[in-house]
Amino acid sequence: MAKLPKHKVRRHAERGHYDPATIHAIIDEAYVCQVAAVRDGLPVVIPTLHARIDDTLYLHGAVAAGIFKDLSHPIPVAVSITLLDGLVLARSLYNHSANYRSVVAYGVAREVTAPEEKLAALKAFSDRVADGRWDDARIPNSVELKRTRVFAVPLDHASAKVRSGPPVDDPEDMDRPTWAGVVPITVVRGQPEQDPGQDPGVSIPSYLGE
Amino acid sequence: MAKLPKHKVRRHAERGHYDPATIHAIIDEAYVCQVAAVRDGLPVVIPTLHARIDDTLYLHGAVAAGIFKDLSHPIPVAVSITLLDGLVLARSLYNHSANYRSVVAYGVAREVTAPEEKLAALKAFSDRVADGRWDDARIPNSVELKRTRVFAVPLDHASAKVRSGPPVDDPEDMDRPTWAGVVPITVVRGQPEQDPGQDPGVSIPSYLGE
Numbered sequence: 001m002a003k004l005p006k007h008k009v010r011r012h013a014e015r016g017h018y019d020p021a022t023i024h025a026i027i028d029e030a031y032v033c034q035v036a037a038v039r040d041g042l043p044v045v046i047p048t049l050h051a052r053i054d055d056t057l058y059l060h061g062a063v064a065a066g067i068f069k070d071l072s073h074p075i076p077v078a079v080s081i082t083l084l085d086g087l088v089l090a091r092s093l094y095n096h097s098a099n100y101r102s103v104v105a106y107g108v109a110r111e112v113t114a115p116e117e118k119l120a121a122l123k124a125f126s127d128r129v130a131d132g133r134w135d136d137a138r139i140p141n142s143v144e145l146k147r148t149r150v151f152a153v154p155l156d157h158a159s160a161k162v163r164s165g166p167p168v169d170d171p172e173d174m175d176r177p178t179w180a181g182v183v184p185i186t187v188v189r190g191q192p193e194q195d196p197g198q199d200p201g202v203s204i205p206s207y208l209g210e
Numbered sequence: 211m212a213k214l215p216k217h218k219v220r221r222h223a224e225r226g227h228y229d230p231a232t233i234h235a236i237i238d239e240a241y242v243c244q245v246a247a248v249r250d251g252l253p254v255v256i257p258t259l260h261a262r263i264d265d266t267l268y269l270h271g272a273v274a275a276g277i278f279k280d281l282s283h284p285i286p287v288a289v290s291i292t293l294l295d296g297l298v299l300a301r302s303l304y305n306h307s308a309n310y311r312s313v314v315a316y317g318v319a320r321e322v323t324a325p326e327e328k329l330a331a332l333k334a335f336s337d338r339v340a341d342g343r344w345d346d347a348r349i350p351n352s353v354e355l356k357r358t359r360v361f362a363v364p365l366d367h368a369s370a371k372v373r374s375g376p377p378v379d380d381p382e383d384m385d386r387p388t389w390a391g392v393v394p395i396t397v398v399r400g401q402p403e404q405d406p407g408q409d410p411g412v413s414i415p416s417y418l419g420e
């Protein structure tokens with residue numbers, strides 16, 4: 001197999017970060033990642049849920065059926081995770097930008113088959129939804145466990161890219177009376193909405209933070 | 211060149227949508243897309259800003275330098291856009307899911323060089339940030355226009371996938387006293403924060419909705 005792509009941030013190299021703490025924090029905050037692979041020589045990309053345990057990124061295989069169909073050979077993947085933090089409005093349109101924290105990881109996906117590792121990964125998916133959910137909902141039975149596919153990607157070829165702060169304008173634009181600044185973007189978890197098919201007497205669990 | 215991948219939704223085919231109205235609405239609501247391509251036989255994926263005009267998806271080329279470096283041949287890309295709407299908590303962990311609206315588009319990226327089309331695409335990027343910004347900020351000069359690269363992907367090989375609504379549990383789990391429902395997820399634009407380097411007398415423009 002060819003060597004994995006270089007994972008150094010090239011454009012705006014000053015925004016690159018390679019320390020696990022920065023990379024892990026971005027992965028752990030995001031709900032969705034995008035998994036890219038090559039199929040018949042062409043690129044494919046699919047969104048899926050993920051979770052991290054130590055230096056391993058786990059991908060929920062259910063939504064990645066199109067990528068992980070043929071496992072007779074190792075599958076190189078590129079995984080992208082992006083948190084958008086703000087729209088950066090400069091005095092010139094050219095200097096408009098975005099504040100963001102993103103991670104790209106390159107690696108060869110491995111299917112997780114050992115029951116212990118698979119359960120740990122599924123619990124990590126569950127913990128990301130709500131820490132406490134795993135002990136409250138019905139855990140997977142053996143048939144469900146077999147049906148749920150999980151893939152692992154090592155995080156040793158990952159990099160983060162971060163932009164934050166106000167716009168950076170050219171000196172000659174600084175006195176222009178165009179408002180400049182940042183419109184913050186946040187992802188908000190709203191008030192839980194109960195399944196209308198359930199007895200309203202069942203109260204919202206404390207681990208949902210209500 | 212090989213044929214573009216099939217763009218039919220395979221898993222959960224009932225969630226697939228192919229009408230332009232559904233596809234366009236998802237593209238227009240999202241701020242960020244993920245562009246996947248093949249480089250040296252391996253997958254690469256990069257987040258970038260995008261905008262749509264009619265049936266064409268425009269990609270901001272600045273952040274896609276790693277993908278669109280060698281334009282001596284056509285570049286097949288896969289573009290993924292995902293809006294996460296909620297975490298779906300079922301009575302069983304197996305039936306946990308997510309509410310989302312996503313689009314995947316396959317196509318061959320073309321660099322936009324005609325000044326008129328390029329300007330229209332840049333205005334579309336700007337309109338997505340805030341309709342009105344284009345007439346307020348300094349528009350690109352000829353040097354900036356040359357430096358800003360824009361790529362176009364036709365939307366004729368695109369599909370949408372949508373899940374909404376409460377969890378779907380197995381009949382035998384329905385009486386389980388585990389709270390079931392949806393935790394809504396929304397993306398919120400916050401109060402604009404002015405560049406500290408600007409005179410506070412410059413007021414927030416009305417097109418930012420404040």
